[in-house]
Each structure stands twice: as C-alpha cells, then as structure tokens.
Amino acid sequence: MLKLLKYEWKACARTCLPLYGVLILMSFVTHLLYSIPQNSIFGVMLPAISSMLYMGVMMAAFVVTAVILIQRFYKNLLGSEGYLMFTLPVTVTQHLFSKTIIAVVMIALSGLSALISIFIFADRAFGEMLSSLVAVLPHSGQEFLFELELLVLAVLGIAGMALFLYMCIALGHLASRHRLLMSIVWYVVLSTALQVLLLMVMMGVGNAVPEPFVDLMKVWWSGITPIGAAHLMLRFCCVFALLSDAVYFLVTRWILVHKLNLE
Secondary structure, eight states: OHHHHHHHHHHHHHHHHHHHHHHHHHHHHHHHHHHSOOOSHHHHHHHHHHHHHHHHHHHHHHHHHHHHHHHHHIIIIISTTHHHHTTSSSOHHHHHHHHHHHHHHHHHHHHHHHHHHHHHHHTHHHHHHHHHHHHTSOOSHHHHHHHHHHHHHHHHHHHHHHHHHHHHHHHHTTSSSOHHHHHHHHHHHHHHHHHHHHHHHHHHHHHHSOHHHHHHHHHHHHTSOHHHHHHHHHHHHHHHHHHHHHHHHHHHHHHHHHSOOOO
C-alpha cells in the first residue's frame, strides 16, 4: 500500500507541484508590478497582463490537477497499464484507496496554493487573514472539536468528489464503444439525478414526517444550545458524506472486480 501511495504521489506531483509553484510565483510577480509607480502606459499595461496570466495559471492549476487525477485512474486501472497493475500483489481495494488518498492530497494542495497566492497578491489582506487565523485557533475542547469536524467533513467531501468521478469512469467503461464519452454522460446524468433527488427530499420531508414526531423534535431541539446544534449538523453531514463515499467506492470496486474489461 505504501509503495502504491509513493508511486501515485510521484506520478501526480512531478507535474502538479511545479504548476503550484508557478502559481505562487506569478502572484508574487503581479503584486510587485502593482507596487511599482505606474507613470506610463507600459507601467499600467504590464500589471494588467500579469494579472491575466496569474488568473490563467490559477485556472490551469485546477484543470490540470483534475485531468491528471482522471487520467491516472483511467489509464492506470482501466487502460493498458491495468494488465501490469492488477498483477501486483495488492487488492483492488488498496488500488482505490491509494488513488483516493492521493486525489484528496492533490486537490487540497491545489486549493492551498491558490489561497496562498491570493494572500501574497493582496499583501495587506495576508497579514489580516493570518491574524484572524491565529485568533480562531482552538483555545478550548469545544472549539477544537468543531474545527476537527470541519476538517473531517472537508476530507470526506473531497474524497467524495474523487470517488464519484471514479465511479462514473468505471460505469462508462462498461460500454463497448466510446467509453470516455459514456463516462461524461454518466457523470452528467448521475450528478443531475442526485441534485434532483436531494431537492425532492428537502421539499417533501416536511409533508412526509408525521405531526406528532415533528412536535417531539421541536421539544427535543429546543433543549439544544446553538453550539450543540452546530455540532449535530456537522456530524450529520459527516455521516451523510461517509455513506455517499462508501456507495461510490463499493460500486467502483464491484465493477473493477467483476466487470473489468481492459483495453
């Protein structure tokens, strides 16, 4: 498992990390250009051009990260490389775990690099945000628990994004032709269906729940403090995200174990 993680990390990091470095460098250069007195047309245009390049690099960082993660899963497990990968003394579960863990790390790094670049570009805002960050660091058990729940929810959410993509790619691979196109179709159909289903549940839950149960919940809810309610909602979201991730994971694993047809 550790060797899989090491191999996957090297394959993704050799392209993504330099791009994240370029993003941070572009934000620093753009900030310097805006700091220089603009006494000519050239002095006005140069920062504007640098800003456009900076935004382009930021978009490229997110797009390239997504493309590499998708490409790694598709070619490594469903393409010609799959003949080698599935002969290794590791299980399909370990393959999926390694892909998902590295996907979470790379997506988090892309977001962190974008955040750092924004702070560098804003300069003063960086100092203010840093002071705010120090101010909200946990000073008690309740605050630490709240931040831990947010972190767990963020990790589960990012993992769910990756696992949902992997599931759609695996479902598209079941087609005999145009597998990449079918993966996109599955993604659009399933994401739309999930949004519609969630909206229907949210709209219909009030009418579906019996009134005595609603009254009981009101009494129970009235005894909860605002902090307790926030913890309860975060834990509910974490459980929901965990169940969703499990479904995506199990469907993908079942396809790779029972329906795999390598190109």
